[in-house]
Amino acid sequence: MFKSIAYKEWIKIRLVVWVALGLGLMALINIFLKVRHDILFVDAANYWYSFLFRGFTYFGILKFFPFVAGLAIAIAQYFPETVNKRIKLTFHLPVSENGVLISMHLFGALVLIGVLLTILGLFTAGSAIFFPGEIIRASLLTMMPWFLGGLATYFLVALILLEPMWIFRGLYTAVAAGFITIFLASAPIGSFRPVLLPLGLITLLLAGVVLFSGYRFRKGEM
Amino acid sequence: MYAIECRNLTHYYGRKLVYENLSFNVEEGKILGLLGKNGTGKSTTINILNGFLQPYSGECLIYGENSQLLSPETKKRIGFLIEGHVQYSFMNIHQIERFYSGFYPDWNNAPYWELMSKLKVTPKQKISTMSCGQRSQVALGLILAQNPDLLILDDFSMGLDPGYRRLFIDYMREYAKAEHKTVFVTSHIIQDMERLIDDVMIMDYNKILAQQPVEQFMNTFRQFNITLESPGQEVLLDGIAVNIEKVKDKLEFYTYSTEQEVKAYLSAKGVGYTSFEEKKMSLEDAFIGLTRKY
Numbered sequence: 081m082f083k084s085i086a087y088k089e090w091i092k093i094r095l096v097v098w099v100a101l102g103l104g105l106m107a108l109i110n111i112f113l114k115v116r117h118d119i120l121f122v123d124a125a126n127y128w129y130s131f132l133f134r135g136f137t138y139f140g141i142l143k144f145f146p147f148v149a150g151l152a153i154a155i156a157q158y159f160p161e162t163v164n165k166r167i168k169l170t171f172h173l174p175v176s177e178n179g180v181l182i183s184m185h186l187f188g189a190l191v192l193i194g195v196l197l198t199i200l201g202l203f204t205a206g207s208a209i210f211f212p213g214e215i216i217r218a219s220l221l222t223m224m225p226w227f228l229g230g231l232a233t234y235f236l237v238a239l240i241l242l243e244p245m246w247i248f249r250g251l252y253t254a255v256a257a258g259f260i261t262i263f264l265a266s267a268p269i270g271s272f273r274p275v276l277l278p279l280g281l282i283t284l285l286l287a288g289v290v291l292f293s294g295y296r297f298r299k300g301e302m
Numbered sequence: 303m304y305a306i307e308c309r310n311l312t313h314y315y316g317r318k319l320v321y322e323n324l325s326f327n328v329e330e331g332k333i334l335g336l337l338g339k340n341g342t343g344k345s346t347t348i349n350i351l352n353g354f355l356q357p358y359s360g361e362c363l364i365y366g367e368n369s370q371l372l373s374p375e376t377k378k379r380i381g382f383l384i385e386g387h388v389q390y391s392f393m394n395i396h397q398i399e400r401f402y403s404g405f406y407p408d409w410n411n412a413p414y415w416e417l418m419s420k421l422k423v424t425p426k427q428k429i430s431t432m433s434c435g436q437r438s439q440v441a442l443g444l445i446l447a448q449n450p451d452l453l454i455l456d457d458f459s460m461g462l463d464p465g466y467r468r469l470f471i472d473y474m475r476e477y478a479k480a481e482h483k484t485v486f487v488t489s490h491i492i493q494d495m496e497r498l499i500d501d502v503m504i505m506d507y508n509k510i511l512a513q514q515p516v517e518q519f520m521n522t523f524r525q526f527n528i529t530l531e532s533p534g535q536e537v538l539l540d541g542i543a544v545n546i547e548k549v550k551d552k553l554e555f556y557t558y559s560t561e562q563e564v565k566a567y568l569s570a571k572g573v574g575y576t577s578f579e580e581k582k583m584s585l586e587d588a589f590i591g592l593t594r595k596y
Contacts, residue, residue, distance in 0.1 A: 088393070169388065171353070174374040300355030
């Protein structure tokens with residue numbers, strides 16, 4: 081069953097996934113070309129100093145990447161289900177309605193995590209060429225809220241798209257916009273460290289909210 | 303034994319009553335046509351049957367299970383055609399067949415590919431780029447491959463030209479009768495429906511106007527064309543008259559009564575006429591006669 085659902089979901093999102101990976105790779109190439117350029121023209125020790133003590137970052141271009149990837153994958157996956165109320169077909173499959181939604185959501189989230197981890201892995205590998213472990217660890221901690229924000233975006237956009245009533249969609253969008261802004265707040269390197277666990281837990285809780293929209297659709301809200 | 307049992311269904315959209323205490327059954331092996339004008343509650347009934355709408359009160363049972371809580375096992379036995387032949391249009395005919403086959407252990411793709419072989423589509427052509435008629439064949443093929451016991455077809459005729467409509471009906475009728483399938487079909491296009499259905503249920507706003515075997519309905523519901531002596535003659539809609547359509551001195555009189563009874567009725571009302579004849583009706587004529595033109 082999961083295999084068939086994954087097959088359908090992959091058909092919907094595969095193009096977006098490849099484009100997201102392509103954009104992520106281009107962003108990484110841009111980052112490391114710039115790092116190489118700066119190290120060549122500024123002394124490496126001074127360059128590192130600016131990160132460790134002056135709060136500069138060399139990876140700001142990645143800030144909105146998880147958000148855009150989460151948004152794009154959620155739209156590619158759930159918007160086609162809303163056209164002509166096609167989600168009826170999905171709910172009519174011989175599987176429990178919550179089960180089918182959880183499977184779709186799990187697949188989309190796993191693909192998004194895969195895209196984000198790929199970019200994060202390549203970023204870490206590229207950074208290891210130029211920087212010591214301390215800078216890389218601090219960089220990853222700084223980026224962590226952005227990546228959690230990407231997942232939260234995916235979960236919330238799914239909730240909004242499957243919601244049958246426009247007024248509720250508007251309400252959810254306003255709440256989601258305020259909430260996701262927290263993940264993208266500007267802050268010095270490493271300053272998000274104390275709130276990473278609560279943010280992670282909240283993101284995990286958001287994973288289930290799509291079931292509420294599914295329930296409202298099945299009840300016939302319109 | 304009933305495939306579908308609906309008891310005392312009442313539903314509102316806001317304060318607007320759709321229907322009240324609607325009850326009907328669909329016998330196993332029968333093809334029931336639910337006919338009605340737009341807005342009479344056909345799609346509401348379909349949505350309740352498929353568990354996409356919780357009725358204000360009452361319930362529908364499908365193979366004994368409440369339609370709001372259908373188990374996967376019962377859903378396997380139901381083939382569902384959504385109004386407008388909606389399918390996963392981002393797939394092509396190979397992808398969609400592969401997708402659905404994973405859910406049904408008794409999946410039989412032979413009738414699907416037989417229908418697909420008649421379509422002039424390329425293997426990688428997305429369903430979204432097909433004509434409405436071609437999409438109807440994809441949707442039909444998928445239902446046949448699923449081989450369900452009960453088929454629920456919501457306004458299958460929407461967007462189909464007469465050729466595809468006839469093809470759909472003939473294929474469905476032959477399949478349902480050969481395999482002893484139960485079919486619940488709605489449509490607001492009545493042409494050709496006589497070829498398909500065994501029983502008819504005609505809905506009007508808030509109520510059912512007729513529910514019986516289509517043959518019995520066609521034999522008992524009659525239209526008489528009458529030319530009145532005087533164009534100003536008033537004929538009231540009461541007694542045996544189910545519906546009256548009057549244009550100048552021409553009167554269409556719809557009733558379940560016989561010619562003699564109608565003549566006696568007109569005589570008792572003092573209505574004079576110069577000609578009186580019974581008109582043979584098609585199901586569409588009878589539907590309009592029963593539900594009125596507007």
